[in-house]
Amino acid sequence: MEEEKRTEAAADAAEEAPQLQPPTDGIAVDAASEAAENAAPTESVRESVTTEETTSLQEKDPSVTAWDFGGKTASETKTVRPLHFFAVFGVAFAICMVLLICAVLWGDGKFEIIRNVLQERIIYVRQDDGSSGLLTPNEAADAAKKYAVSISVTTAKGNGIGSGFVYSADGYIITNYHVIEDAEAVQVILPDGKAQDATVRGYNEAADVAVLKIAATDLVPATLGSSAELLVGDAVVAIGTPAKLDYAGTATFGTVSATRRLLALANESGSVTKKMTVIQTDTQVNPGNSGGPLVDMYGRVVGVVVMKITDFSGTAFEGIGFALPIDGVKVIVDEIIASGSFNGRNPIAEGRSLLGVTGHGGIKGLWYANEADANGSMASSETQQPGYHYMAANGVYVMGINGGNAMGKIVVGDIVLAVDGLRVSTTPELIAAVNRHYAGETVTLTVLRAGQETDVEILLYEEALS
Incomplete structure (x- = not known):
């Protein structure tokens, strides 16, 4: 019995021996045998390794080579990151986004909210299928030079120069009336430089248009466009003969500034005599350009150069020209x-557009004679005089009603203060304000009557052209 106990104790000791500090040679033996086992695993051992075990190995050692089911090495080594890394990254990203939104909503105003604002715009469109003949400025000028001519006139005071263009192949030429006014002889110098005597077929002084005739049958006539189709900003070219014949065919380029400019033209005394509806352009025109063509970028005549503003009340101007x-x-x-x-x-x-009244301008506080003197002037006084009337305000004192729509609306003694809100204090200012409107239009006059301001509407009528 005692022998059996000793035998069991020895067996127990033998089983517990690997857990104790073994001798060195025992370690070598065990390591060698373990290496031999690992070096040559059986096929059944290889196949018994599960996917879960492989994943566990890869998580412990990122350098573990991944294998496919065929037993071949994968084309690249994959590193598997722990899932908690992505969780931490996601939380950090979410926190950053929350902070950014808070900064936009409750920040110091450095972030602007941009809203789309709808605005109405009018866009002018011309249909062009590519066959309409739109030209470059140089091409338009070249086309116009084929029918632009120079006009040489002889008057009792000397010689003058102007411009024009061929209207028809059989010799009709267009120019301004003021170019041939009082002419004793007229010649037309054609684009080839040849001069031909011309006769005046007729003219309209009010519109400043004249028609000449030369003996020719094979001229290149101008192609006419339509001034009604012009738009502000359209490119145009003027062809003419500024100063003298040496500069014949001069081309200047610009744009349309206004398509229907109403001009009130005055005589030497400053009185408006007529109104004209013209094209305004910033194209440079000079003396001698009168009567020449204003041409669009299709080579078509859209206007006849007639005048420009160079000085007004002592102020010099450039780029204000006009064409019929x-x-x-x-x-x-x-x-x-x-x-x-x-x-x-x-x-x-x-x-002229007329109100149908006569009057004079006056200064508040002065007394004026009821009738003009022999020179047409109104005598004034600072004190009351017999036959004088008092000016209660700066404006135009109404002295008489001539007719028209003013009858029954304006009375003698009214002082006209404004036309459509624009203040007037002299007769020329009143006439100019009225003639910014066409006959047949209605204007609103502000008048002072019996110490009270009142507005009256007057229908304008036209004075017959002389």
Whole structure:
């Protein structure tokens, strides 16, 4: 029995021996045997390794080579990161986004919220299928030079120069009336430099249009456009003969500044004599350009150069030129060619617009004579005089009613203070304000009557052209 106990104790000791500090040679033996086992695992051992075990090994050692089921090494080594890394990254990203949103909503205003604002715009569009003949500025000028001419005139005071253009192949030439006014002889210098004597077929002084005739049958006539189709900003070129014949065919370029500018033209004394509806352009024009063509970028005549503003009240101006609209010119020219004169409703010029009253300008606080003196002036006094009336305000004192729509609306003694809100204090200012409107339009006059301001509407009528 005792022998059996000793035998069991020895067996127990043998089983517990690997847990104790073994001798060195025992370690070598065990390590060698373990290496031999690992070096040559059986096929059944290889196949018994589960996917879960492989993943566990890779998590412990990122350098473990991944294998596919065929037993071949994968084309690249994959490193598997712990899932908690992505969780931490996601939380950090979410926190940053929350802080950014808070900064936008409750920040110091460095972030701007941009809103789309709808605005209405008018866009002018011309249809162009590519076959309309739109030219470059150089091409438009070259086209115009084929029908632009120079006009040489002889008067009792000397010689003058102007411009014009060929209207028809059989010798009709268009220019301004003021170019050939009082001319004793007229010559047309053609684009090839040849001069031909011309006769005046007819003219319309009010519209400043004249028609000449030369003996020719093979001229290149101008192509006419339509002034009604012009838009502000359209490119144009003026062809003319500024200063002298040496500069014939001069081309200057610019744009349309206004398509229907109403001009009130005055005589030497400053009184308005007529109104004209013209094209305004910033194209440079000079003395000698009068009567020449204003051409669009299709090589078509859209206007006839007529005048420019160089000085107003002592102030010099540049880039304010005017041309007669070709639509109106054509109406006048065709009738002159047919009959020698124009007697219809003038499409360019009209008489003054009238209120139907007479009066004088005055200064508040002064007394004025009831009638003008022999020179047409109104005597004034600082004190009351017999036959004088008092000016209770700066304006135009109404002295008489001539007729028209003012009858029954304006009375003698009214002082006109403003036209459509624009203050006036002299007769020329009143006439100019009224003539910014066409006859047939209604204006609102502000008048002082019996110490009270009141507004009255007056329908303007036209003075007949002389």
